[in-house]
Amino acid sequence: MVGIAIAQLRHERLRTALAILGVAMAVLSIVMLTSVGIGVVETGQQKFDQSGRDLWVTGGPLELRPGTVGGFENTLIDSHTVAAEIAQRDDVATAVPMAFQTVYVGKNTTEFETLIGAGAPAQGPSVSISEGRGFQTRDRHYAEGTYDGPMSHEVVIDQRTARLLNVSVNDTLYIGGTLATASRNEFTVVGISPTYSRFVGAPTVTLHLSELQEVTGTTASDRGTFISIRLQDGANATAVQSDLQQAYPAYTVRTNQEQLRATLEDKVVVIASGASLVLLAVVAGILLTMNLQLSFVYQRRQTFAALQALGLSQTSLSALLLLKTLLIGGVGGALGVGLAIPGTMAVNEIVVAVTGFENVVSLSQRILIGGFVIALCVSVVSAAAASLYLTRASTLETLQS
Amino acid sequence: MSQRTQTPSTSASATPVVQGRGLTRDYTRGSSGFFSSSQAPTVRALDSVSMAIERGEVVGIAGPSGSGKSTLLHLLAGLDVPTAGTLELDGTDIEPLSGRQRARLRLETVGIVFQRFHLLDALSARANVALPLVERGVGKRTRRERAESLLEAVGLEERVTHKPGQLSGGEQQRVAIARALVTDPSLVVADEPTGELDSESGERVLDLLVDVADEQGVVLASHDQQALDVCDRVISLRDGQVARRQ
Numbered sequence: 001m002v003g004i005a006i007a008q009l010r011h012e013r014l015r016t017a018l019a020i021l022g023v024a025m026a027v028l029s030i031v032m033l034t035s036v037g038i039g040v041v042e043t044g045q046q047k048f049d050q051s052g053r054d055l056w057v058t059g060g061p062l063e064l065r066p067g068t069v070g071g072f073e074n075t076l077i078d079s080h081t082v083a084a085e086i087a088q089r090d091d092v093a094t095a096v097p098m099a100f101q102t103v104y105v106g107k108n109t110t111e112f113e114t115l116i117g118a119g120a121p122a123q124g125p126s127v128s129i130s131e132g133r134g135f136q137t138r139d140r141h142y143a144e145g146t147y148d149g150p151m152s153h154e155v156v157i158d159q160r161t162a163r164l165l166n167v168s169v170n171d172t173l174y175i176g177g178t179l180a181t182a183s184r185n186e187f188t189v190v191g192i193s194p195t196y197s198r199f200v201g202a203p204t205v206t207l208h209l210s211e212l213q214e215v216t217g218t219t220a221s222d223r224g225t226f227i228s229i230r231l232q233d234g235a236n237a238t239a240v241q242s243d244l245q246q247a248y249p250a251y252t253v254r255t256n257q258e259q260l261r262a263t264l265e266d267k268v269v270v271i272a273s274g275a276s277l278v279l280l281a282v283v284a285g286i287l288l289t290m291n292l293q294l295s296f297v298y299q300r301r302q303t304f305a306a307l308q309a310l311g312l313s314q315t316s317l318s319a320l321l322l323l324k325t326l327l328i329g330g331v332g333g334a335l336g337v338g339l340a341i342p343g344t345m346a347v348n349e350i351v352v353a354v355t356g357f358e359n360v361v362s363l364s365q366r367i368l369i370g371g372f373v374i375a376l377c378v379s380v381v382s383a384a385a386a387s388l389y390l391t392r393a394s395t396l397e398t399l400q401s
Numbered sequence: 402m403s404q405r406t407q408t409p410s411t412s413a414s415a416t417p418v419v420q421g422r423g424l425t426r427d428y429t430r431g432s433s434g435f436f437s438s439s440q441a442p443t444v445r446a447l448d449s450v451s452m453a454i455e456r457g458e459v460v461g462i463a464g465p466s467g468s469g470k471s472t473l474l475h476l477l478a479g480l481d482v483p484t485a486g487t488l489e490l491d492g493t494d495i496e497p498l499s500g501r502q503r504a505r506l507r508l509e510t511v512g513i514v515f516q517r518f519h520l521l522d523a524l525s526a527r528a529n530v531a532l533p534l535v536e537r538g539v540g541k542r543t544r545r546e547r548a549e550s551l552l553e554a555v556g557l558e559e560r561v562t563h564k565p566g567q568l569s570g571g572e573q574q575r576v577a578i579a580r581a582l583v584t585d586p587s588l589v590v591a592d593e594p595t596g597e598l599d600s601e602s603g604e605r606v607l608d609l610l611v612d613v614a615d616e617q618g619v620v621l622a623s624h625d626q627q628a629l630d631v632c633d634r635v636i637s638l639r640d641g642q643v644a645r646r647q
Contacts, residue, residue: 004524004528007523008523010523012523300521300522303520309480310508310513310581311505311507311584312504312508313504316535396475396480396481400471
């Protein structure tokens with residue numbers, strides 16, 4: 001039977017090749033999309049873990065405001081005050097407000113790029129500096145909410161921003177929420193750091209929060225994106241989370257895991273699209289092999305009827321069809337899995353180059369085996385459909401047609 | 402063309418390879434309507450036909466289109482069961498058998514030659530001939546030897562590895578005859594075996610079928626007088642009934 005199945009497949013080389021390619025593409029899509037999904041979760045988890053923070057306070061999702069400076073609005077109001085109140089607790093080591101906002105950045109006052117501005121402390125053990133130094137002073141400009149303290153005019157940028165603007169440590173950058181503000185606010189590049197760029201996956205300039213608020217005109221409401229909290233050793237994260245949630249019911253307090261989940265939930269459309277693509281890939285694989293099988297059976301329906309008339313059993317003919325599709329599924333699955341390995345490496349290279357995120361596509365042995373098993377399942381479904389067609393066809397009527 | 406000099410076998414059992422008594426076959430035309438209480442009309446394709454075929458005998462079935470030739474042939478081959486009457490194939494009554502059991506019985510006792518050959522185009526002549534032996538669980542070497550010896554017997558020893566597409570119509574029909582004989586059946590049923598062939602190829606195929614009948618019973622349905630001429634006797638059908646026996 002194996003010999004007959006192979007002979008049939010070799011006889012229809014083009015169809016066989018197309019079916020194998022179809023299954024391979026389906027498996028490749030499934031493996032890659034699943035790997036991306038898992039990779040994003042793993043990378044996100046890693047980033048949250050690396051941040052050295054235990055809890056995150058947010059005011060809600062960032063809202064798009066095309067008419068406002070920065071293009072979107074951070075929803076955590078009075079971020080410095082709330083962070084200071086939280087930091088008073090005995091079980092909290094630090095509570096740091098942060099904000100992300102789009103800003104204009106230029107090396108002169110005539111040409112500007114739109115980049116992400118991070119209002120965050122570019123200093124301390126959780127920030128890695130690859131060149132120059134981090135911030136040496138605390139955020140003094142806030143000055144108890146008066147915003148009249150001295151501005152440091154220091155900025156830490158990431159490697160891609162440095163390449164994009166062709167600047168290095170000690171060079172000057174002009175930064176602001178509008179072109180007019182940007183041309184008036186001069187900052188000195190004091191260091192190169194990948195930390196916040198990796199966090200958002202885009203070229204980033206990092207300023208003290210109050211200085212970012214100053215140049216983007218958000219000092220009135222002291223808006224931030226979130227407050228990150230590091231607990232004292234031995235503190236119970238769940239208990240602190242519960243206390244804070246009661247104290248600040250307008251805000252949401254999450255653990256690292258919950259914050260990651262919330263971030264992913266915000267991307268529900270993207271996740272649904274990915275899941276739909278996986279489903280479509282499986283359906284396309286099934287339809288391709290099923291089409292091959294059904295057209296094979298339909299074209300040879302009289303021959304199959306003749307073989308049944310000669311005494312060949314339905315079981316034997318079904319076994320022949322199953323062997324054929326298993327060969328297609330096996331070869332297609334192996335090809336898809338084989339292509340997924342270099343494919344993953346290539347996509348990871350591209351993602352690192354574009355966003356700075358590493359290992360976004362996380363390929364595992366389990367995913368590869370899963371892809372191969374799906375290819376075999378697709379084969380079985382196709383063979384079952386073709387066998388059903390054969391079973392329902394009357395031998396006599398087919399012979400007489 | 403061979404002339405029949407053989408007489409029906411009087412060997413051991415003398416049981417006919419196939420025996421039908423009062424064979425009747427009705428078909429339902431269409432189906433009764435969903436809102437209609439009337440029964441769907443039935444058509445009687447075969448009406449109380451009795452016949453027996455013994456080993457060594459070549460029996461022709463003649464008649465115009467719609468006379469019941471194919472219906473009788475399908476019953477004799479065990480492809481269908483009669484509405485009334487009994488049919489014994491190699492001594493086995495087929496009426497109580499399930500579809501699977503009838504398929505098994507056909508595999509063991511009947512070889513069928515079709516008008517359109519029905520060979521698998523991806524397989525060589527040898528593989529096509531050996532196919533029924535796969536179902537019988539015969540080993541690869543034995544299958545190969547048996548198929549090659551039959552292809553030699555039908556004059557295709559030079560064509561064993563050729564695929565159907567590389568063979569002429571006459572050669573394909575000879576492969577189909579070898580396939581019908583590969584399980585050493587008691588009965589060979591041929592439906593218009595020369596219908597798709599030129600007269601020279603048809604003659605050669607008929608010679609082969611006549612030669613086969615030394616061991617088996619052969620029944621062939623045909624419009625072709627040349628084919629009917631090689632038969633020991635011919636049963637002519639008209640409107641599902643035997644019109645004449647020659």
